[in-house]
Amino acid sequence: MDKNAILDRAKEYITKETNPLFSAEVEKLLTAGDFTELEDRFYRNLEFGTGGLRGVIGGGYNRMNTLVVKSATQGLAGYLLKAVPGKAAAGTLKAVIAYDSRHYSAEFAEASALIFAANGIKAYLFSSLRPTPELSFAIRYLGCDTGIVVTASHNPPQYNGYKAYWNDGSQVIPPHDQGIIDEVNAVTEIKEISQDEALRRGFLEIIDREVDEPYQSMVKSRLFRPDLIKAKAGEVKIVYTPLHGTGAKHVEKVLGDLGLKVITVPEQREGNGDFPTVAFPNPEEAAALDMAIQLGKKEKADVVMATDPDADRFGIAVPDKDRGRKAYTLLTGNQLGALLADYIFLSLNELGKMPAKPVMVNTIVTTGMQKRVAASYGVECIECLTGFKWIADVMRRYEQDGSGKTFVFGTEESYGFLVETEVRDKDGVSAAALTAEMTLYWRSLGKSLLNRLDELYRKNGYWQELGISKYFPGPEGPAIMKGIMDTYRSNPPAILGGIKVTGVRDLARGSGELPASDVLQFFLEDGTVVSARPSGTEPKIKFYATCCADVGKGGLQAAREEAARKLEAIKGDINRVIGN
Template identity: 40%
Template sequence: MSVNNLYRQWTQQLLPRYLADELVEIASDEQAMEDRFYQYVSFGTGGMRGVLGAGTNRMNIYTIRRAAEGLARYVAANGEAAKARGVVLAYDTRHFSYEFACETARVLGAHGIRAYVYQEPRPTPQLSFTVRELNAFAGVIITASHNPKQYNGFKLYGEDGAQLTPQTANEIIQHMNSIEDIFAIEVAEVSALEEQSLLTWLLAELDASYLKQLITLKETREVALDMKLVYTPLHGAGLAPVREGLRAFGFTDVAIVEEQVVQDGAFPTIPYPNPEEAAAFTLAMAQGQQIGAELLLATDPDADRLGVAVWNGVRYELLTGNQLGALLLHYLLTTKQQNGTLPSNGIIVKTIVTAELGAKIAESFNVMTENTLTGFKYIAEKIAQYEATGEHTYLFGYEESYGYLIETFVRDKDAVQVALKVAEMAAFYALQGETLLDQLEYLYQKFGYYQETLISQIFEGKNGQEEMQAILQCLRQSIPNEIAGLAVQCVEDYLTGKATLANGETENLTLPKENVLKFILADGTWIAVRPSGTEPKCKFYIGVVDETMEAAQDKLEIMVQAVLKLVK
C-alpha cells in the first residue's frame, strides 16, 4: 500500500486524540508523511525501537499490537504448554511504557496466552531474570534503553532469558508480515484476563527473588562500607533494586539524587538519559561534592547500562565503558585467584569493538578471551554454549557501551549487578588508600596505555539509511592500504565472513554475518565501522595503545582525523 493510502487508512480510524491530531498536523507535509509511513518500525533480533507517534514507522498502540500479535502467533504455534508457561512483561519509565505493556498482555490474552506483568517499572535485567525464574516461554520489556525521550521500544526475550536468536526473530517477523489489517488485531479486556487468570501482576515476590540472587555477588572480604557514594536512576527503573542491593551489601552512606528519583519519561533534569554522557552526572556531581562522595553511580532508564564517575581530588572523572570493564575484570579475577576459585578453563567474552586491554588482563591470569559481534545476545549465546558443553567456565562478559554481566542468573547486561560490584570494588581499594583511578593507572602501567573513542554520524529517514549503506559499500570497494601512515594488515568483513590480509590472502571468520568492517593496522591500532542496530547512526570505533598516556592520546587524535577524512 502506498504512503498516501496508508495515511488515509489511518485517518479513517477512530484513533486516540493525540495520534489523530498528529496526522492532521502533517496533512500537507509529504516528507513527514513519508517518514511515518514508508515502512513499519524496523524489527530485528532484539525487537523494535522507534520514535513515538502516529504511523507505521512510529511506536504506538497499533504497531505494538502488531508486534504482540506476531509474538502471540509464535507462542501459539509452539502448543498449549507454551501458552500456559506464558510471557513475562516489564517496562521502564518512558512515555506509554505501561500502556504498551498492557496492550501486549491484551493481545496475548486474546490468544489464551498467560501474561505476567510487573505492577511498577523494573529493569531489563530483572525481566531476563524473571523469565528464567518463572520458567516462562518468553519475555518482553517495553524500553528504548538510553535513547532520547521521544523513543520507546519492544524488546523480546526467549525462554532462556536472553534476547532472541535470529531464527526465532525471523519466525515472529513472518507472523507479523502476514497480518493484513493492523486495526483488526483482537485484544481482550484487562479485567476479563484477570478473571480468567490469564494476567498475573508481579512485584514484591519477584523483587525479593532477584535481590536474593544479587546478594550472592557479595564478597566476604573487608571493605570500607562507610565510603560515601551517590546513586542516580536518571528518572528510570533502577532505583528499587540498586538501593536495596547497596543496603544488602552493607553500604551505610548512600545518597540518592532525589530530583532524578521521579519516574518521568520526559527526563526533565537531563538532556539525554545516557550514563555514558557527562551531562547525565551534573546533579550527582553537585551532590557528591557537597557530601564528599568518592564514587558516583548512574543507571540508564531500563538499568542495563551503568555509568561511573570517580573523584580525582579536583573533580569527578567519568570512566569509559572500556575502563570500567577492565577494572571489573581485574578485580573479579584477582578475587577468584585469592579465594582459590579461579577455574582452569575460565573464559571472558567481549565484543569485537571492545578494547583489547581486557584480553591482556585475562591472559595474565591464564584466562581465555572470546570475541563476539556487538550485542549482548551473542554473549548470552556463549554462556549457554559453555554451560551445555562444559568446555569453558564463564567468568565475565562486557561491551564498550557500558554493558556488563557477572553472574548468569541474568542473560543480558545487568547494571544492577555491576553497580553493587563497582561499589564493593571501590570500597575495597578505598581501604588500601586507593581510588579506582589509581587502580586504572596500575593496569595501564602493567599492560599498556589503551585508549578508545567512538564517532557517530546520524542518518535519519529513508534517505539516511541509504547514505549509511553507501558509506559501508564505498569502504568495501576502496579498501585503503594504509591509514595515517600505518599499513593495514588485515580487513575483517563480517558481511562476507572473510578476513583479507595485506598479501591478499583470505581467511574465514567464525562469527555470524553482520554489516561490520574492521581494519587492523601494523601497530595494533584498529578501526571498526558498523551501522547501529537501535538508532539511525553509523558508528566508527577506534582503539590504540602506546607506552605512555600522552603518546596514546596523540595517536588516537591522529586516527580520528584520518577516519573522518576516510569517510568524508
C-alpha cells in the same frame, strides 16, 4: 513510495489505531497537507529488527505507537505458538513484560500483555517500572517462554522501544529473530481481550515483590566479600543517579541492605519520560552525570554512580586528585570493564573459587586491554558480535557443549557488565553492587580505583578508545549508510591515521565462530583496530577505534599523548568519509 500511496497508508492507519492521540496526530497532518512529515511517518513500517523495535513516538507505521506495538506482539505470539507447539497445545505458554519510565511505556506494556492473553499465553505484567535486567531474571525465575521490556534504553525523550527475549532470558537471536520478524510482517489480524477478562480467565497476573525480592537476593549473593562490606561499609560514600529511570528501587535497596551509604540525586530519582535535567539520559555522556558529580563534590563522595533509564547500563565517576581537589573523572566502559574483570579474577583466585576453565566474553569493539588482563589470570577471553545477546549466546553454548568452560564475566564497551548467570543481559544493578565492593576492597589496601587502573596500564600497556556516531535520519538515511559501508568494502583504506592497514575483516558473511553481521574491521600495523557498523536500532553508523601505547620509559603521560595523537588522526580520516 508515491504521494497517493503515502496518503492511503495514512488513512488506513487512522482506521486501525485504537489510541485517539496517535490517530489524531495523523488526521491533523492530513488536514494541514504536511506531506513531508507524512512521508517520514509512512514511507516504511518501523522495522522489527533482530532486537525488536525502537523509534520516535507518534502516529504512523514508522513510529512507536499502540498499533505498531500490538502488531509486533501479535507476531511474537504467533511465532511462539508455532515454535513451541507442545506447550501451545497444553495451554502452558507464559510471557513476562516489564517497562521503563518513557512516555507510553506503561500503555505499550499493558497492550502487549493483553495481546499475549488473547492468544492463550499467560502474561505476567510488572505493576510499575522495572529494569531490563530484572525482566531477564524474571523470564528464567518464572519459567517463561518469552519476555518483553518496553524501553528505548538511553535514547532521547522522543523515543521508545520494545525488546524481545527468549526463554533463556536473552534477547532473541537466529533462528528465532528472523522467525519472529517474518510473523510480525505477516500479521493481518490482531487478537485482543480486555484486562478484566484476561484477569478473570487467569491469562494476566500482575507481579512485583515476588520477583523483586529474589532478584535483589541474587544480586547480593554474587558479591565476594560480604564480611569486608559489613566491617567497612561506612568508609565509602556513594552518590547515585538513576537518570529519571528505573534503577533507584533496586540500587538503593541492595546497597542499603549492605550497609552502604547511598545519596540519590533527588531531582533525578523518580521516573520521568521527559528526562528534564539531562539532554541524553546516558551514563556514557559526561553531561548526564553533571548533577550527580556536583552532589558528589558537596558530599565528598568516593564514587558517583549512574544507571540509564532501564538500568542495564552502568557508569561511574571517581575523584581524581591529579586534576584538583574536587575533580571527578568519568571512567569509560572499557576502563570500568577492565577494573571489574581484574577484581573478579583476582577475587576468584584469592577465594579459591576460580573454575577449571574460566571464560570472559566481550565484544569485538571492546578494548584489547581486557584480553591482556584476562590472560594474566589464566582466563580465556572470547570475542562476540556487538550486543549483549551475543554474550548470552556464548554463555548458552558453553552450558550445552560439554567443553567444561565456565562463564565468569561479560562486558561490552558501551557500559554493559554482567557478573552473574541468572541474568542474560547487561545488569547495571549488580554492576553497582560489585563496583561498591571493589571500591571498598582497594580502599582497604590504600588504593583508589584510578590507582589500580594505572597499575593495570603499566602492566598491560596504555589503552585508549574512540567512538564516532553519525546520524542519517529520513527516507534516504539507509541508502547513505549502505553507501558508506559499500565504499569501505570496495575501496578499503591502505592507511588510517597515518598508520598502515595490514588486515581487513568483513563480517558480512561471518567469520570463524562469529555470525554474519554488517561490520567491517581494519587492523593497523601498530595493533590499533578500527571497526565500522550501522546501528541495529537507530539511523546511524558507528565507528570504534582502540589503540595501545607502550608505557615504557616515557611513562603513562607520554603513552596517553601518543594514543591521543593516533586516535585524533584516525578520527580525521573517518570524518572526511562520513561528512562529520
